[in-house]
Amino acid sequence: MVSRRLKGFRDIAAADVLARDRMIVAIRGVYERYGYVPLETPALEYVDCLGKFLPEADQPDGGIFAFKNEDDEWVGLRYDLTAPLSRYVAMNPELPKPFRRYQIGPVWRVEKPGPGRFREFQQCDFDSVGTGSMLADAEACMVMCDTMTALGVSAKDFVVRINDRKVLNGVLESMAGPGEPLPPELASNVLRSIDKLDRVGLDGVKALLGPGRKDESGDFTKGVGLRPAQIDLVLAYLSIKASTRSNVCDELERLVGSSAIGREGVDELRQIDAALNAAGYDDRRVVIEPTVVRGLAYYTGPVFEGVLTFDIVDEEGTKRPFGSVFGGGRYDDLVERFTGQKMPATGSSLGVDRLLAALKAIGKVDATSSTAWVLVTRLDKNLTAHYQAIASELRGSGVNTELYVGTQGIGKQFKYAGDSGKIVAIVVGEDEIKSESVSIKDLRLGVELSKEIGADRKKWLEQQPAQFSAPRSQLTEAVKKVLLRYTR
RNA sequence: GCCGACGUAGCUCAGUUGGCUAGAGCGCCUGCCUGUGGAGCAGGAUGUCGCUGGUUCGAGUCCAGCCGUCGGUACCA
Numbered sequence: 001m002v003s004r005r006l007k008g009f010r011d012i013a014a015a016d017v018l019a020r021d022r023m024i025v026a027i028r029g030v031y032e033r034y035g036y037v038p039l040e041t042p043a044l045e046y047v048d049c050l051g052k053f054l055p056e057a058d059q060p061d062g063g064i065f066a067f068k069n070e071d072d073e074w075v076g077l078r079y080d081l082t083a084p085l086s087r088y089v090a091m092n093p094e095l096p097k098p099f100r101r102y103q104i105g106p107v108w109r110v111e112k113p114g115p116g117r118f119r120e121f122q123q124c125d126f127d128s129v130g131t132g133s134m135l136a137d138a139e140a141c142m143v144m145c146d147t148m149t150a151l152g153v154s155a156k157d158f159v160v161r162i163n164d165r166k167v168l169n170g171v172l173e174s175m176a177g178p179g180e181p182l183p184p185e186l187a188s189n190v191l192r193s194i195d196k197l198d199r200v201g202l203d204g205v206k207a208l209l210g211p212g213r214k215d216e217s218g219d220f221t222k223g224v225g226l227r228p229a230q231i232d233l234v235l236a237y238l239s240i241k242a243s244t245r246s247n248v249c250d251e252l253e254r255l256v257g258s259s260a261i262g263r264e265g266v267d268e269l270r271q272i273d274a275a276l277n278a279a280g281y282d283d284r285r286v287v288i289e290p291t292v293v294r295g296l297a298y299y300t301g302p303v304f305e306g307v308l309t310f311d312i313v314d315e316e317g318t319k320r321p322f323g324s325v326f327g328g329g330r331y332d333d334l335v336e337r338f339t340g341q342k343m344p345a346t347g348s349s350l351g352v353d354r355l356l357a358a359l360k361a362i363g364k365v366d367a368t369s370s371t372a373w374v375l376v377t378r379l380d381k382n383l384t385a386h387y388q389a390i391a392s393e394l395r396g397s398g399v400n401t402e403l404y405v406g407t408q409g410i411g412k413q414f415k416y417a418g419d420s421g422k423i424v425a426i427v428v429g430e431d432e433i434k435s436e437s438v439s440i441k442d443l444r445l446g447v448e449l450s451k452e453i454g455a456d457r458k459k460w461l462e463q464q465p466a467q468f469s470a471p472r473s474q475l476t477e478a479v480k481k482v483l484l485r486y487t488r
Numbered sequence: 489g490c491c492g493a494c495g496u497a498g499c500u501c502a503g504u505u506g507g508c509u510a511g512a513g514c515g516c517c518u519g520c521c522u523g524u525g526g527a528g529c530a531g532g533a534u535g536u537c538g539c540u541g542g543u544u545c546g547a548g549u550c551c552a553g554c555c556g557u558c559g560g561u562a563c564c565a
Contacts, residue, residue, distance in 0.1 A: 062489090063565075114558085192563095219491065221562075295564065296565090410523055414524055415524095415526080443525080443526095451526085453527040453528090456528095
């Protein structure tokens, strides 16, 4: 058998699992602070409940992992947590509305994997179903801000950017002109081009909207083929820069002109602005950003994304922006697909894996891979009963403790303790038994001091500066004192 | 999905125009040191040269296909 692993899937070692778990605890804490309740749904769904199905081909859309079950029905791994939520709400009409749930779990997508992009990854979603109030959308922005704060990201490193699909539609409408509606296919191509702004720049978008664009590798992307006047309108829209949310709304209002849908969108943004102001989330933390489009599928109103604003330096030394970790918006038609009844909903999703990668890049996560802080060594294997007693005592007082169950000598045991991330090693031999004491070694202090060992190892061994003796009766107190040096 | 680059010890990489038993640094392991990891010294193992086939007297080196990684592009619910 050859050991191999599916492309885009990964093994996640202790340090990352532990770091991610700590993050999730913080994230749940924020979601629950706002009153969202947890929900779990299956990994597998009928493919038609996932939203994507190619009826003419009688098989699922590429992009989802799918197979036929024993009854010859197409089932697939969920690719997000929103479609299952819609299905759940449709199946449980008695739920009190608004229904506000959060869900944390893996999703699967057949996509080209890249750095920080996988085919299996964790999402942390929170949504409000059953209200069309902009209060819910404004709250989503607040939750995003609070979550990042709880994860130790300072306000200057994170910003929520919002926009409204109705505004975009308004622009498209006024672009088409009276009696000449924009074909839906064309409209979605325009949105797709706008979505590429941060990658290709304003000139790139201009080219994409017109004849097409050739990138540096010589690849040519076919353009949308708009008329120059139409392109200018889109560019004017994208170029809106304003100091405050309300100023942006004024600009947008001017641009959408007489479009009813556009005006409605601006009004929604104004309501969100008002709610945010009342709750104390100012113009620096949540900005209205006309260039935000987001996954073109089912969003019907406000869309938002949470963006890390710092650059990370990759291994080549190249700076690159980290980009969006939170994404969401309003999807008023999704539940209706199941029930036929109007059921407005809005919410947002956090990509924990991406965020973890970002926090690692700025050194905001400690990379410990151990769960025990103390190793009880076995100097004299005949004294194992004593060692077990010591380990039990420490565990009983809440100190995570590992008893060395290997077979090697004391030197190797210290190396193991250090390599496996322990903070303290306990040594007891005949001497300690006689004097009713324990020897406690601060492994990290040892590492520090060892930088100055020099050539005189003999002296080092005699002095053992990182080690001290404590009465056996004060074992726990002494150990805890050392642990406190490293605040965990 | 499409285009391109790359693929040699665990890691970072050398490896001449095809030519003897494939190298360095770091890391790892062992000993000096059977009550002490981190210093020093001495030693040791690193490996299907991505895989498969082809050209050749001979392939890490040349050719083809495949796999993988990276970059660009498309898609991204």
